[in-house]
Structure formats: C-alpha cells, structure tokens
Amino acid sequence: MSFEALSEKIIHLEKRLLDPKIRKSAEELDKLLADEFIEYCTSGHVCNKQEVLDSLPDNEEVEIIPSNFIVRSLAQDVVLLNFETFNTSSGVTLRRSSIWKIINGTWQLFFHQGTKAKS
Template structure:
C-alpha cells in the first residue's frame, strides 16, 4: 500500500477501527492537532474509538503532495475541508511524516494547521 493510500485510509473510514489506526502509527507518534493540542498514539487511537459511534461530519481531502526526505522517510502534505452541520466549513493544511518500517509505511508525525480558504 502506498503512503497516500495509507493517509486517505487513516483520515476516513478506518477511523472506525482503532486497531487499523494503531497499525498505521509508530509507537512514538506525535500529533500537533488543528486545535493546537499535542497528543501521542494512544490518545489518537482512543479519541477515534470514542468518535466511532458519533455522527461524523463530511471530510474531503485533496492536493496531495509527497516529498522524499531520506531513504524510507517521506513528507505528505494535503488539505482538508470538514463540513460542519450548522457551522462554517473548517479548512486545514495537513502534513505527515511517514517512515518505512519493516516493509510497512507508518506515520510518525502529523500536524493540522487551520487555514483561511483561498477565494
């Protein structure tokens, strides 16, 4: 499975399956969230598990770009729009560092930065 496919899976229905998310993240995973919060692997997996029974808002991802940083390490950047019912759409610039570990791509770092949509 290629990195962009992994990223799309991590941000979409696989979020309903904490075991799948856990397998995509390194043990020392770190996230700087859109809200400004900082969390690790366990927090991300638990928060997604808690959300799985809740109604999810629509999330659209686009503009994927992949940059090789070193052998077995890549930076994936992309943008998302989360459609919030009864509220404004949330636009986010996302970046993830992926490492090739034992033949499998795993996310080591992720950051979501709020942005103003281009007009």
C-alpha cells in the same frame, strides 16, 4: 518502487486515515500509526498514539475531502506528505503535513500536523 508508485501508496494510506470507518477502529489505527506517533492538533494540543486510540469518535460520520497532495522524499524510508482537507460539516479547510516512515517493513504515520487555512 518508483517515486510515482510510492506517492500513490502514501496518498492511499493517508486517505484511509480520513475514512470514518478507519477513524473509529483502534485495530486499523494501531496498524497505521507508528508507536512513536505525535500529532500537533489544530487546538494546539500535542497527542500521541495512545491518546488517539483512547479517544476514537463514536458515531461521527464527518466527510473530510482531501486535495492538493504533494509528496516529497526526505530519505529512503521517510516521506513528507503535504495536502489540504475540507470538512463538509464545519466548513473548515486545514493545511496538513504528515511524515510517513517505514518501520519494520511497513509504512506508518510518524508525525502529523493540521493548521487552519485563512479564509
């Protein structure tokens, strides 16, 4: 797979995670998140995959607009994705980093961190 095709795939997967329908689906999130998944949340809390699956939003339909994607290959089976998001309901911009890794032949999110951008 070319780097351009890989970049498009990783960006597509990340955008799926921002889709409100996917964010509410334990089944879909279970496929996208690695079992070893860790997230450093903007609150400072560190959560794992099970905590994410246990705390799915109910009917929240927040629009999160992603932009400024930068994909970097860290190894043959590991990719770093940096990007920004804008939350239309809170007006908050986050700078985000995601590490995607091939696990059992499938790209899964291994690590994520979101940090509030200075206004």
